[in-house]
Amino acid sequence: MTTQQPNYSWWSREQRPYTRLEMVVDGMVHVVGLLVALVAGSFLLSYAIMETAPEAAPALTVYLVSFVALFVISMAYNLWPVSPIKMHLARLDQAAIFLFIAGTYTPFLTLIGNTPAGMIMTSFVWGASLIGVALKLIVPERFGRLAIALYLAIGWSGLLVFQSLSQTLPDSTLMLILAGGVTYSLGIFFHLWEKLHFQNALWHIFVVCGASLHLWAVIDCMVIQRL
Numbered sequence: 001m002t003t004q005q006p007n008y009s010w011w012s013r014e015q016r017p018y019t020r021l022e023m024v025v026d027g028m029v030h031v032v033g034l035l036v037a038l039v040a041g042s043f044l045l046s047y048a049i050m051e052t053a054p055e056a057a058p059a060l061t062v063y064l065v066s067f068v069a070l071f072v073i074s075m076a077y078n079l080w081p082v083s084p085i086k087m088h089l090a091r092l093d094q095a096a097i098f099l100f101i102a103g104t105y106t107p108f109l110t111l112i113g114n115t116p117a118g119m120i121m122t123s124f125v126w127g128a129s130l131i132g133v134a135l136k137l138i139v140p141e142r143f144g145r146l147a148i149a150l151y152l153a154i155g156w157s158g159l160l161v162f163q164s165l166s167q168t169l170p171d172s173t174l175m176l177i178l179a180g181g182v183t184y185s186l187g188i189f190f191h192l193w194e195k196l197h198f199q200n201a202l203w204h205i206f207v208v209c210g211a212s213l214h215l216w217a218v219i220d221c222m223v224i225q226r227l
Contacts, residue, residue, distance in 0.1 A: 011090035012082045016195060023079060026201040030075035033208040037067040044219050052226035059110040066103030070096045091140045098132035101154050107218050117164045128154050155181060173221040180213035
C-alpha cells in the first residue's frame with residue numbers, strides 16, 4: 001500500500017526551497033517591519049489619543065493591530081519549517097493581507113465617514129476584504145493569482161473616492177498614500193519572480209517600505225498636520 005504524500009504546492013517552496021541565508025535575510029526584513037509597526041505605531045497611537053486625534057482612537061487601533069498581526073503571522077509562516085503547522089500559518093498569512101489592507105484604509109476613511117462616498121467605500125473595502133479572508137481560510141489552495149488581483153483591486157479602489165479624500169487630506173498625506181500604493185504594486189513583480197534568489201526578502205522589503213509610507217501618511221494627517 002502506498003502512502004499519499006501531502007500536497008505542498010500552494011503553501012511551500014518544494015520547487016526551490018529557500019537557502020539558509022535567504023531565510024535569515026527574510027527574517028531580518030520582518031523584524032524591521034515589526035519594529036516600525038511597534039515603535040512608530042506606538043508613537044502615533046499615544047500622541048494622537050492624548051493630543052491631536054482622540055476621536056480616531058478606534059480606527060487607529062484597528063489599523064495598528066492589523067499592521068502588527070500581518071508581520072507576526074508572515075514571519076511565523078515564512079520561517080516555519082515545512083509541516084502541517086506551516087500549512088495553517090499559510091492560511092492565516094494570506095488572510096492577514098486582506099485585513100491589513102482594510103485596516104490601512106480605516107483611518108483615512110473615518111475622515112470622510114459621514115459622507116455617502118465614505119460609507120460606500122468603507123462597506124466595500126471591509127466587505128471585499130472579509131470575503132477574501134473567508135476564501136483564504138476555507139479554500140486557500142484556489143484563486144491564487146486571483147487573490148493577487150483582488151489585493152490590488154481593493155488597494156487601489158481608493159481612487160474611486162480620490163476627490164473626496166483630496167478635499168479632506170493634506171497634499172503631503174495624499175502623496176504618501178500614492179507612493180505606498182506604487183511601492184506595494186512594484187513589489188508584486190518580485191513576489192511572482194519565484195526563481196530569483198532572495199525573491200521573498202525583496203518582496204517583503206517592498207512590503208515594509210509600502211507599509212512605512214502609509215504609516216507615515218497616517219502620522220502626517222493625524223498628528224503632524226494637527227499640531
